[in-house]
Amino acid sequence: MRGLARRLFCQGLGAMALSIGCRPHRPGGEVVRPRDPDDPRQRLLLRGARIYTERGLQRLDLRARGGRITELAPALEPQRGETRLDATGLLALPGGIDPHVHLSSAATPPDEDTGFCDNYTHGSEAALAGGLTSIGAMIFPDEHDDILGAVETHTRSVAEQAIADVFMHAVAFTSAASSQAALATLERRGHTSIKLFKVMVQFERQRSGFVEIIREAGRRRMLTLLHCENHQINDEATHRLIAEGKNSLRYFAESSPVRSEVKAVRDAIYLAEQTGAPVYVVHLSSAAALTECVAARRRGLPVYVETRPMYLYHTRARYERADGPLFVGQPPLRGPEDIEALWDGLRRGLIDTIGSDHAPFTAAEKLDPLSNLEEYRPGTPSLQMMLPMLFSEGVARGRITLSRFVELTSTNAARLFGLYPRKGVIRRGADADLTLWDPGRRQTIDVDMLRSRAGYDINEGREVLGWPIYTIRRGELAYADGEITAAPGSGRLLARGPHQPLR
Numbered sequence: 001m002r003g004l005a006r007r008l009f010c011q012g013l014g015a016m017a018l019s020i021g022c023r024p025h026r027p028g029g030e031v032v033r034p035r036d037p038d039d040p041r042q043r044l045l046l047r048g049a050r051i052y053t054e055r056g057l058q059r060l061d062l063r064a065r066g067g068r069i070t071e072l073a074p075a076l077e078p079q080r081g082e083t084r085l086d087a088t089g090l091l092a093l094p095g096g097i098d099p100h101v102h103l104s105s106a107a108t109p110p111d112e113d114t115g116f117c118d119n120y121t122h123g124s125e126a127a128l129a130g131g132l133t134s135i136g137a138m139i140f141p142d143e144h145d146d147i148l149g150a151v152e153t154h155t156r157s158v159a160e161q162a163i164a165d166v167f168m169h170a171v172a173f174t175s176a177a178s179s180q181a182a183l184a185t186l187e188r189r190g191h192t193s194i195k196l197f198k199v200m201v202q203f204e205r206q207r208s209g210f211v212e213i214i215r216e217a218g219r220r221r222m223l224t225l226l227h228c229e230n231h232q233i234n235d236e237a238t239h240r241l242i243a244e245g246k247n248s249l250r251y252f253a254e255s256s257p258v259r260s261e262v263k264a265v266r267d268a269i270y271l272a273e274q275t276g277a278p279v280y281v282v283h284l285s286s287a288a289a290l291t292e293c294v295a296a297r298r299r300g301l302p303v304y305v306e307t308r309p310m311y312l313y314h315t316r317a318r319y320e321r322a323d324g325p326l327f328v329g330q331p332p333l334r335g336p337e338d339i340e341a342l343w344d345g346l347r348r349g350l351i352d353t354i355g356s357d358h359a360p361f362t363a364a365e366k367l368d369p370l371s372n373l374e375e376y377r378p379g380t381p382s383l384q385m386m387l388p389m390l391f392s393e394g395v396a397r398g399r400i401t402l403s404r405f406v407e408l409t410s411t412n413a414a415r416l417f418g419l420y421p422r423k424g425v426i427r428r429g430a431d432a433d434l435t436l437w438d439p440g441r442r443q444t445i446d447v448d449m450l451r452s453r454a455g456y457d458i459n460e461g462r463e464v465l466g467w468p469i470y471t472i473r474r475g476e477l478a479y480a481d482g483e484i485t486a487a488p489g490s491g492r493l494l495a496r497g498p499h500q501p502l503r
């Protein structure tokens with residue numbers, strides 16, 4: 001299935017160069033920069049916001065020094081040399097953590113290996129403009145399956161390009177001894193997770209080796225991320241459709257049916273039971289697969305669930321439209337009953353995280369007339385609008401509480417991926433990662449505001465209620481109402497601690 005990965009991720013036709021602008025927004029507060037800056041980027045006083053702490057929303061002031069929160073108290077006195085931010089009327093939530101993105105390591109993407117048109121600068125800008133301060137990048141090994149080499153390459157790219165903070169999930173395409181041996185180095189460097197693709201044909205062919213990787217990851221308190229679809233079912237369904245002359249992406253949902261996801265999720269649960277290691281199901285899409293995970297959790301198994309924004313707002317009917325290929329990602333969009341089940345899961349805490357699975361290709365690439373069920377570019381550019389959409393459709397509409405929003409978009413990912421309490425919470429000593437939301441602001445999602453070089457968003461034209469106005473990353477104002485205000489290279493690669501169970 002390395003072949004499939006090649007087909008899926010390596011079709012560089014060249015991304016269209018799009019000019020990306022941003023529209024000025026009405027400010028939600030006021031920024032006062034000190035005249036005599038004594039490293040003012042590291043010194044911040046936030047006043048007037050309602051701050052989401054572990055006790056819920058409180059009207060407090062917050063001071064940050066050296067990237068960390070040093071004081072949280074009512075009416076703090078300003079000090080010389082600090083950046084003052086008047087956030088009256090805004091909500092301060094923990095900076096969002098998107099645990100699942102795909103970015104190119106190239107200085108000038110797309111690179112040959114992935115075809116993704118965003119690197120760490122573009123991805124960071126989209127993240128920060130969308131209220132996210134940390135992103136978890138999937139690191140694909142190169143053609144020699146050199147996991148650690150790919151981690152080195154991306155480490156350099158993050159140092160040069162990133163503005164948001166970044167953590168890495170190394171991907172193992174084979175279960176060779178080198179993959180197993182890489183775990184020790186990954187753990188030592190603080191990359192305490194590994195991603196496996198159950199949808200690849202190698203997974204069953206090299207099953208015993210992959211089981212050892214999961215077991216060893218668990219022993220090291222690393223989390224195993226699993227793409228849960230069954231290769232054989234997808235392969236059979238695809239070939240049946242092609243034999244019927246249904247080779248177009250109109251039939252994408254049928255080519256990767258729900259039973260494929262369910263079978264793979266059942267197996268993931270079995271693997272957690274067999275190895276005792278925690279598993280994390282990425283981009284879960286269907287009611288039936290969620291039911292399996294909920295049952296496993298009731299049995300006390302360490303099975304965690306991530307869903308993805310596109311499954312919450314769109315059904316497979318999209319594939320019948322001319323722009324249907326824009327919505328192609330694996331697994332596919334499902335039915336209205338699945339949307340209901342996922343929202344119920346978000347509300348009740350049955351789903352642990354939301355990850356954008358940002359996989360940016362331009363609209364022209366996605367709509368390439370040569371695309372078909374065997375050759376296509378999977379993924380959507382969803383980083384920037386993930387939180388505004390969830391805030392609007394979830395919190396503003398009363399489908400999830402603000403505390404569920406914070407868990408889903410920050411705290412749970414921080415725990416699962418070994419970043420808590422440095423990230424994922426607003427408290428003294430934590431990194432000063434905050435997103436300031438104007439809960440009353442209405443905004444229409446417009447192509448002009450997008451930071452991804454993909455140049456489109458699958459929710460374009462929707463009006464949302466609630467909008468991130470300022471994003472503060474480690475005490476530095478990194479996004480202010482339409483403007484990126486921190487520099488490439490200011491983002492950090494995060495060395496993480498062990499996976500922390502949620503239950």
Ligand SMILES: [Zn+2]
Binds near residue numbers: 100101102357
């Ligand atoms: Zn992905």
